[in-house]
Amino acid sequence: MQHWFNRQRYLIDYTVAAMARQRGKNLGLWLIYTTLIFVLASVILLGSALRREAAQVFQGSPDVVAQGLRMGRHEMSHAADIEKLQALRGAPRVEGRLWGYLYDTSSAANYTLQVPSPHEPQYALQDGEAIIGEGVARLRKVRVGRSIYLVSPAGPFLNLKVKAILPEATALVSSDLVLVSDADFRRFFQLSADEFTDIAVFVRNPKEISKVAEKVTIALRQHRVITKGDVLRTYEAVFSWREGLLLALFAGAVLAFGILAFDKASGLSAQEKRDMGILKAIGWDTGDIVRMKLWEAMLISLSAFLAGFALAYGHVFFFSAPLIEAVLKGWSTLYPRVQLTPSIDGLQIATLALLTVLPYLAAIVVPVWRSAAADPDGVMR
């Protein structure tokens, strides 16, 4: 064992010395490799943390939401629709939700205006009062006790006194919220007293959600039904590595890396071939040369992978991913300031390692094995 260990150390000694001779080339390759892993791991870690956060917080979302449709477009629900659902067994609580969007021209941001449920005393509001998300407070530069003006496209405006600002810890779900009273909301959007944006249905037994959803579909033919499971699956899909943002980045980067690996695999330089010929001439066998090159590939790929992963972890969980923020933000003016709970998806990280480290190892070892098997005299000439 000691003999094997010493042998490997001598091979590493030689490898490090050989790599130092081509310092610039190897350092450049290592930096590209580390950057690739850093970007991909940052996206994977961010996606994994957001997926975990969504899976946790949306356990509390309504069991079933019934959304009115007319000619394939969203339509307001009415008090009569709520009454029909109140007769359903297994659904003790049925509430009309009032929420809508407002594009605020002063800050060029979209807000979500919402009326809190009357069953939640901590969010109770008088007319003329508002509770706002941290993003809205940040954009409008308002504090508790100050006024905030909202102008509707239809003409009416609201002068609201800020009663409270929602905690920054909840920014991921509340950053753009403006909570107002029922009367203010209806006056602002010019809604009649029996109109609601959609209907939330709470089911007593979680096992009966699909049955209740089916009954809602039958009771309200012109409504679309979205269950809590659908909400959870939406976010599972959106931040999954096979979809959307991750796939877009992942596919491009892995392809680019594939080209780099293929280029390296397609042939060795004349210098490298001569080095190998000399090594064979002084007594190294093919196995030693392959082992030495394997160590070279291992040192570059493993250190790049570990460094890229460690940097990505710090970037996402200590600095809130400022480099990816611009991509996620798109044209949003209002972006939540979130401190994500670290979450590492082992399977995704293992996939990343397999897709980046293994091809590189193969790309190094295969051409070396071919050249190392050649006659040293022929190679050196």
Added chain:
Amino acid sequence: MSTTCRPNARRALPRRGSSLALRFLGVLLLTCLAALAHAAWAQRQVALRPNLSLAMVQALQLTDLALFTEARYTRHLSQADAYSAFQDGPVALEHFPAGSLVMPNRTFPPSGFSDGITLR
């Protein structure tokens, strides 16, 4: 556990490339292990505290993350109307950057119409 080493003997050793390389790999490996330990610790800390976001989602009956606020169909991804052309489907031909990043929900529920068409 303690290790004893004689400073003079240590200084006398030649500086080997393998020592540098293995030390470098070791430091990186330890950093990654520290990241894993930090993740586990942070998750335990979060589990001990009340989840404010969960309580707010329950109280306000929220359904979506306030992450993509640039358009109404990206703000409420789970509530987006899957029928409207060029408007409410994240994969529709449109010009908001988030639309090119977010794929549509493939496990959408039955549409709610009597024929029970499922959007897939």
